Amino acid sequence: AQKVTQAQTEISVVEKEDVTLDCVYETRDTTYYLFWYKQPPSGELVFLIRRNSFDEQNEISGRYSWNFQKSTSSFNFTITASQVVDSAVYFCALSEEGRISGTYKYIFGTGTRLKVLA
Amino acid sequence: DAGITQSPRYKITETGRQVTLMCHQTWSHSYMFWYRQDLGHGLRLIYYSAAADITDKGEVPDGYVVSRSKTENFPLTLESATRSQTSVYFCASSELKRGYGYTFGSGTRLTVV
Numbered sequence: 124a125q126k127v128t129q130a131q132t133e134i135s136v137v138e139k140e141d142v143t144l145d146c147v148y149e150t151r152d153t154t155y156y157l158f159w160y161k162q163p164p165s166g167e168l169v170f171l172i173r174r175n176s177f178d179e180q181n182e183i184s185g186r187y188s189w190n191f192q193k194s195t196s197s198f199n200f201t202i203t204a205s206q207v208v209d210s211a212v213y214f215c216a217l218s219e220e221g222r223i224s225g226t227y228k229y230i231f232g233t234g235t236r237l238k239v240l241a
Numbered sequence: 242d243a244g245i246t247q248s249p250r251y252k253i254t255e256t257g258r259q260v261t262l263m264c265h266q267t268w269s270h271s272y273m274f275w276y277r278q279d280l281g282h283g284l285r286l287i288y289y290s291a292a293a294d295i296t297d298k299g300e301v302p303d304g305y306v307v308s309r310s311k312t313e314n315f316p317l318t319l320e321s322a323t324r325s326q327t328s329v330y331f332c333a334s335s336e337l338k339r340g341y342g343y344t345f346g347s348g349t350r351l352t353v354v
Contacts, residue, residue, distance in 0.1 A: 129283075158342055168331065168345040214283060226291040228274065228299065229343065233283035 125150045125219045129232035136205050137240050144200040144235045146215030152176075156218040157191065157198045158229065163211040171213075174198060205239045212236045244268075247332050247346035254322050254353055262317045262349050264332030272335040273315035274343065275299075275307065277328040284331065290315055322353045 126149040136142045148157065159171040172182060174191050182189045186203045202209050216229045245266040254260045264273065275287040276299075286299025288307040296307050304326060306318045315334075319326055329350050333343035 160342075160345075166329070166348055168333075168343075170342040170344070173342050216284075221289070221291070221297055223291060223295060223297050226272075226289075226295070226297065228286055228289050228297075230286070230300075231276070231284040233281065 125152075125217060125230055127215050127217045127230055127232035129213075129215055129235050131235045132233075133236040133238065135238040135240060138207060139204050141201060141203050142205050142237065142239075144202075144213050144215075144237065146198045146200065146232060148196050148198065148215070148217045150196075150217060150219070152218075152220060158216040158218075159189065159198075159200050160214045160216065160231075161211045162214065162234070168214070171200075202237075205237075207239050207241050210237060210239045245332060245334050245344055245346045247330075247349050250347065250349060252349060252351050254319075254351070256323060256353055257321050260319045260322055260351070262319075262330055262332075262351070264315045264317070264346060266313055266315075266332075266334040266344075268334060268344075269312055270334035270336055270344075271312070273309065274333040274335070275305075275315070275317045276331045276333065277301065277326075278331060278348075279328050287317065287330075319351075322351075324353050327351060327353045 128147045155176045157174045161169045188201045190199045212234045214234045215232045248263045274289040276284040285301045290296040290309040329348050331348050332346040335343045
């Protein structure tokens with residue numbers, strides 16, 4: 124079965140430190156998509172990024188960057204110069220073919236709670 | 242208003258009662274999903290739907306029923322609520338293409354006493 128592992132349950136850092144959240148996945152699909160979502164204390168789930176399996180370019184968006192390595196089945200997320208507002212639970216997700224032909228769904232990891240201390 | 246809305250936001254029900262959680266989206270997205278969020282388990286898929294009248298089970302479907310007679314609505318029914326179904330439930334919708342991310346509703350916090 125396809126699987127997403129976020130081994131870090133909780134990470135605490137001091138403001139302005141860099142932090143990397145790990146995501147390791149298992150899939151049989153040759154084409155797949157990976158995602159990161161953020162869940163701040165208010166509870167909503169916010170889409171951050173998607174990456175398809177054919178694009179191994181790293182991506183940077185402001186203080187956020189993502190490192191996709193197919194060879195190690197990892198899609199790690201780094202926050203540079205962390206801020207208190209980055210405190211949230213972060214989820215990694217993987218697309219999976221559904222049992223009904225042509226359908227798909229996403230499998231989520233268990234999340235990493237990031238606490239950024241002032 | 243455009244978007245995806247869940248109702249109610251909070252619900253307390255008794256063991257054994259039937260309860261329905263509502264999800265409505267205004268984008269005409271083909272896909273809709275129900276997840277539950279529990280500490281230590283992250284988000285687990287209950288059911289999903291690829292179109293009206295096309296639904297399939299996810300990881301944890303037992304005790305839940307869904308229907309999708311109209312594209313915009315995807316209600317989740319707990320036929321006989323149990324305490325283990327106390328959770329936060331999220332509905333999501335997405336375009337038909339696999340690479341599109343989800344848009345989530347605000348969640349329903351359900352407590353079964």
